[in-house]
Amino acid sequence: MTAVEGASAALILGGALSCLLGAIGLLRLPDLPARLQAATKPQTLGLMLVLFGTALLLDTQSAATLLLLVLFQVLTAPVISQLVGRAAYRSEAVDRDALVVDEMAEWMRDAAPGGPDDRGPA
């Protein structure tokens, strides 16, 4: 067993654990924003760790491709989170009384017909 293999095994195990944690959160957390949190952060961390662990075992070119994949995932996870969160807000799936800051309400009020930022039908 070399040091690289040990590090790779640790990364892969940690990544799988993180994925499992995310899935547990997805199942156990009470409402959609909390589940969204569990669905994006631990999952992305788990994917990152597993891909890093895999990259350690492969040649340089494959490892570089895997790093690109990590970058892609880090870029897209917030986009999905934002889109689904917005959709949840619009379809009233978010408990607004539980929010500390509610910028979307101000934005929706200003962009409503007759409001100061009304840009016509979207």
Add this chain to the structure above:
Amino acid sequence: MNPGSGIVSTAIVVAVLLLCAAVLLTVVRLLRGPSTLDRIVALDVFVILIVVAAALYIAYYRDGSNIPLLAAVALIGFVGTVAVARLTVRRERHR
């Protein structure tokens, strides 16, 4: 390329078991809902878990030729989730 021996292979086998548990929990959330958005989130997690499983396959066999598969699945997952999330908003608004 010697699958089935060493600390990495053991770690990968354990990781696959953990991943199976994660997939089961995700499928429970997928079936339970309750809203469409919950199912979308669960499906997105499901796709990420598929990518992780494919990465474990690559690590087990030390075979880099399947990496494009990872990219394809990740891309489809992203595009699908975004599309369905947007369509859901539109439908809920017209209701």
